[in-house]
Amino acid sequence: DTEVTQTPKHLVMGMTNKKSLKCEQHMGHRAMYWYKQKAKKPPELMFVYSYEKLSINESVPSRFSPECPNSSLLNLHLHALQPEDSALYLCASSPHLGNTEAFFGQGTRLTVV
Amino acid sequence: AQKITQTQPGMFVQEKEAVTLDCTYDTSDQSYGLFWYKQPSSGEMIFLIYQGSYDEQNATEGRYSLNFQKARKSANLVISASQLGDSAMYFCAMRVSNAGGTSYGKLTFGQGTILTVHP
Numbered sequence: 673d674t675e676v677t678q679t680p681k682h683l684v685m686g687m688t689n690k691k692s693l694k695c696e697q698h699m700g701h702r703a704m705y706w707y708k709q710k711a712k713k714p715p716e717l718m719f720v721y722s723y724e725k726l727s728i729n730e731s732v733p734s735r736f737s738p739e740c741p742n743s744s745l746l747n748l749h750l751h752a753l754q755p756e757d758s759a760l761y762l763c764a765s766s767p768h769l770g771n772t773e774a775f776f777g778q779g780t781r782l783t784v785v
Numbered sequence: 786a787q788k789i790t791q792t793q794p795g796m797f798v799q800e801k802e803a804v805t806l807d808c809t810y811d812t813s814d815q816s817y818g819l820f821w822y823k824q825p826s827s828g829e830m831i832f833l834i835y836q837g838s839y840d841e842q843n844a845t846e847g848r849y850s851l852n853f854q855k856a857r858k859s860a861n862l863v864i865s866a867s868q869l870g871d872s873a874m875y876f877c878a879m880r881v882s883n884a885g886g887t888s889y890g891k892l893t894f895g896q897g898t899i900l901t902v903h904p
Contacts, residue, residue, distance in 0.1 A: 703890060714876055714894035715830070727890060760828050769890030771818035771837055771882045776830035 675699075678763050678777035685753065686785055693748040693780050695763030703727075703769050704746040706738060707762040709779070715762055721746060722769050753784045787812045787879050789895035797901050798867045805852070806862040806898050808877030816882040819860040820892070821851065824874040833875075836860060867902045874899050 676697045685691050695704065703722050707715035720728035721740040735757075737749040746763055760781050766774040788811040798804040810819065821833040836844045836851045844851040852861040864871055877895040 705892070712874075712897075712899075714897055717891055717893075720890050722890065762828075762830060764830070764892075771816065771880060773818075773820055773832050773835050774880075774892055775832060776822075778827065778829040781828065 676763055676765055676775050676777035678761075678780050680780060681778065682781045682783075684783045684785060685750065687753060687755070689753075690749070690751045692750065693761055693763075693782075695746040695748075695765075695777055696744055697765040697775070698744055699765065699767075699775070700743075701765035701767050701775075702743060703766045703774075704740060705764040705766075705774065706746070706748050707764065707776075709760040709762055711760075719748075720769070727769065750782075753782075755784050758783045787814075787817075787881060787891075787893045789877050789879050789893055791877055791895035791898050793898045794896075795899045795901070797903060798864075800869060800902055800904050801866055803863060803865045804867055804900065806864070806875050806877075806900065808860045808862065808895060810858050810860060810877075810879050812879065812881060814881040818880045818882065819851070819853070820878040820880070821849070821860075821862045822876045822878060822894075823871075824876065824897075826873070830876070834862070864900075869902050869904060872900060872902045 706718040709715040719738040724740045739747040760779045762779045764774040764776045790809045817838045819836045823831045834846045834849045850863045874897045
């Protein structure tokens, strides 16, 4: 089982809304990631968690707030987003931070109106 | 810092033929991994193949093979017997293994190549 599950698949939110993206994996992986991807561009790393601790924050604006409540779950809390934040948000996991492949979820297509 | 370069924005191939997607990389680390992912229009990023910097043999996975030339810092993906379902965006990516470095764990992607398979 190499499945990473993201919910919701699509999300439309207003600039004053608060919403959360959810990511779950049951592969026993201890590293989890959030990426943001604009159309026809490569994914850009936002956050990395290792053993439920934040390892990398790529200078992401505070309107994006990650949370890793346990080793299987990763959330991304959204608040006061801008229209330019509309993108595909991809979650990934890997056994650890070292030289191993990362498995991605199907992503959440976010539209901010 | 790591850098991945994919110089082919788009590639076309006839069904059943082979195609090579180019990828070059730059890093000062000695231990690293190279990855190829396929992204169909649905958006999911599908892992295809992995090559470690110390692996002496080129990686193969079914119809996918990775032509690894360490001295040239290239890691080209070869897809044999192309199928219509291979039409997608393909990303080359790299991760360094230097624990403790600021980039440890970071998967860096190239700009991608859109592959179109013609019937």
